[in-house]
Amino acid sequence: MGYFNPEPKRRREDLFNMESELSTLDSGLKRGKLVVVSGLRRYGKTSLILTYLNEKRLDYVYLDCRLLPSGMISLNSFLNLLEEELSRHDWALKALRGVEEVSVGGFGVRFKVRSERSLLRVLHALEGKVLVLDEAQELRRSGYRFDSLIAYAYDHLDLKIIVSGSMIGLLYRFLRINDPEAPLYGRAFTEVKLRKLSDAESREFLIKGFEQEGVRVSDEVINEAIKRFDGVIGWLTYFGFALTTSGEDIDSILDKASKLALSELEHALRVYGIGERRYREVLKIIATLGRARWSEVKRGVEARLGRIPNNTLATIIKNLADSGFIRKENEEYEITDPVLQHGIRKYY
Template structure:
């Protein structure tokens, strides 16, 4: 059973006002010519995840909801499209909630092994030791004798070891964190990536923590939110976490007015003048995705790219590599066919089926077509809009024409 979501938005209408780019054009090399005095003042357009409220654009409703959840809920999900500010929202909320937390970034290689997982948690524990010096002695004592890790306080370090006491047990680690005797948030960024470690049932681990470790609060983010739901089994009666109450906070696109205000504030902060008509074109082209708006502002201020076509071309080249990696991991050229079919805008299910059948030169089972489209929806790449399908991210939409 889930609690209401925060940050819902109405169905978005894909934008039409793209800069004119040819599918074969590649991005020009970017040479950063950073004005002196820019780096010290660039916060809204800084590409790094934000950690302070004053650097986070006006997501006050979502931030307030997440802070409340961090202080009270056993399981919280932070979901939304790529580049809509999930990591920044989480990092700011963790800093403001006044809770002890373990921040775990689990962007893993395709075939994640034991060492990959152990290293991720070791880095997170070391970060916790450095942040919470008052907790260091208690944490070291709590981790004493835990297999697979060596903990030192001078200077604070946690490293993976293969000597002596065997491998790291994450259930033992969570139990020892619980035994610290105070609430601790375990925040896992892009949690659906853990499915790559298919030799370890993280859904069971999280269910064990939920049911037995009252001091451990779980916060999981995911841009592939359909996969995150499937991975956790939240809607599967056979899954360990089914029926557990959780809170969901969703990031969102900015409205056109918000997007324009964001750009105006960012350029004012950097002391750089950007023509109003160029900002309006950027708002139309980037469809309220704050990560791409930040990318535009950052390149305009620091990279000397003053032409929107150049910026969008650079962004689409980055998106193209991400799409190619995604399609490679899915191991079927059919996904590229679907994305090319949607590169020009929305399309109904029947039109997508026709494109697939034209590509293969034979008829396809309707269930197969639905499964292929459904996978892209779960990945957060495609969304359903009023009975049709569209690529959710405008830059991905442009990149798809170059697949």
């Protein structure tokens, strides 16, 4: 293992510098039932959660909601994901043996009847454990009210819940904890907010990481990486891994990384269907200008695609900000991820 292993980290010794986040997560789970781990893409959410749970030797069910099908999510596809995860744990097989709604055997766990009632029975059998819903904003794309399910578990079960997401605005739009009309309204929760590394932390991470790999890298390359990857720990890991395994130069690593970021963006924009073109155009203008005011974005989109009503543009900008692709700083919009910005400039 080591810092540059591209998988989410699971062991304390591979996790760089997340002491305070670990302790907030710990106290949040000890004192309450719900912890929200938020952070933009590649800030280390999954690593933090998995390392914590393994370190504490807690039994947990980890559901990566990004693995759910695109389009509308049915209760059935959620049950598939749950079956798969439960089947991986001996403790879960044991806990579910007496539950009438499922069969348990060498094949793992299968729901006999695929209904909400069965799901609730299984959740009851998981009392005392931890349920992790990673990238939970994906659950918004469903006719089934997953927010009600979370509220039910919160109110009636002895179950700790960790909800995590990289599209932070969308995550909170899904949870609606401050909306009096919503099932989770007013429930107490702890938020663990992940942040970027400072330049000094980025340097320390890279130097230690290369030391672990026994690779010597010049100061110049380290400085360049700090500048290009802007404290995003997942990109620094990607860079360290690529450099040590293939010896590529930083420009081609950055190009590859930005293609990856672009394909993730494309995937996320698919939900907007034919509206997607306008989203792309807005991103392109912001990426090209580096920082763009509202009027500049509007003028730019209209020059390419014709008139756009203010409220349509406002919705697009809100969705892009809630998805974490752009942010507003002093009345100007910018792309949050420098690697994505590079990709949009170069390949869009």
